[in-house]
Amino acid sequence: MSLELKSPENERAAIQVPEEISNLSTPFNGTLSSQDGDEYDVKNNIIDILGKQPHFSSVASYTNHWKLTATIYEEIWRKRSLTLFTGEDFPIEKEHELLIEWTEPKEGCLYLDVGCSTALYGRALKAAQQKADIIGLDFSMQMLEEARIKAEADETNMFFVRADGKHMPFFSKTFDGIVMGGTLNELTEEARVLSEARRVLKENGVFFMMHLIKSDAWYGRLLQESMGIGGIKFWTKNESNKLFNQAGFKVEKQIIRGIVCFSKLKPS
Numbered sequence: 665m666s667l668e669l670k671s672p673e674n675e676r677a678a679i680q681v682p683e684e685i686s687n688l689s690t691p692f693n694g695t696l697s698s699q700d701g702d703e704y705d706v707k708n709n710i711i712d713i714l715g716k717q718p719h720f721s722s723v724a725s726y727t728n729h730w731k732l733t734a735t736i737y738e739e740i741w742r743k744r745s746l747t748l749f750t751g752e753d754f755p756i757e758k759e760h761e762l763l764i765e766w767t768e769p770k771e772g773c774l775y776l777d778v779g780c781s782t783a784l785y786g787r788a789l790k791a792a793q794q795k796a797d798i799i800g801l802d803f804s805m806q807m808l809e810e811a812r813i814k815a816e817a818d819e820t821n822m823f824f825v826r827a828d829g830k831h832m833p834f835f836s837k838t839f840d841g842i843v844m845g846g847t848l849n850e851l852t853e854e855a856r857v858l859s860e861a862r863r864v865l866k867e868n869g870v871f872f873m874m875h876l877i878k879s880d881a882w883y884g885r886l887l888q889e890s891m892g893i894g895g896i897k898f899w900t901k902n903e904s905n906k907l908f909n910q911a912g913f914k915v916e917k918q919i920i921r922g923i924v925c926f927s928k929l930k931p932s
């Protein structure tokens with residue numbers, strides 16, 4: 665499928681993305697232009713809509729732009745983290761099962777992994793439905809480069825776009841599904857990103873969200889408060905659901921294990 669992006673310069677101008685960019689076994693380098701002529705670099709298949717380093721407003725967002733964080737993130741941290749946060753044996757396969765069950769990726773449909781890091785969710789969607797198209801979006805080039813390496817190794821063809829979730833380069837009602845794993849807690853303007861997600865999701869689309877909520881235990885809260893200094897935020901279940909409702913989503917399903925909250929959201 666060829667993809668159409670929205671120019672950040674003019675919200676009516678489209679940027680046509682050829683399908684071959686998602687074929688990661690063939691490196692693609694060059695530029696893409698919008699109908700208005702503004703140009704965007706494509707480096708090793710990664711489409712750079714941002715073009716500049718984002719403003720780092722927290723330690724968490726800063727460290728995501730380190731090569732070392734990107735390289736060790738998935739194997740050393742991500743695949744083990746839910747066992748720690750749920751307080752039970754929670755292998756990545758269990759998380760993927762829920763992701764696929766609630767998202768139900770379909771042939772010919774288009775899915776977005778927001779704040780994808782190494783695109784663990786995006787790759788899982790593609791593995792479950794080869795005939796779906798997947799876009800991984802992150803503002804960290806280092807994370808996207810690592811995601812690209814992992815996707816090519818898995819023989820997963822997908823698009824990678826470097827952009828800010830606060831200004832998604834997509835036209836309204838583009839996606840059949842959106843997935844977001846752990847990113848909500850790291851966003852500086854979560855309401856803005858959620859309302860962008862609502863804008864680009866189709867009316868019958870689905871939004872799979874995994875995020876961390878406030879701990880019930882005093883020592884957990886203390887730890888979470890100290891993490892707040894680094895830019896990681898936590899909400900209670902009710903506060904999270906209020907955030908989702910305000911952005912135009914209703915909660916269709918929700919499971920909480922320890923401080924991990926999985927939600928299936930639909931446009932309200």
Ligand SMILES: C[S@@+](CC[C@H](N)C(=O)[O-])C[C@H]1O[C@@H](n2cnc3c(N)ncnc32)[C@H](O)[C@@H]1O
Pocket residue numbers: 725728729742778779780781782783784785801802803804807827828829830844845846847850851852857
């Ligand atoms: C906790 S990690 C996400 C992990 C990933 N979704 C997963 O399931 O493994 C958060 C990611 O969101 C990205 N991020 C944070 N704020 C962002 C923003 N405003 N726009 C785009 N990406 C953002 C960071 O660069 C980082 O890669």
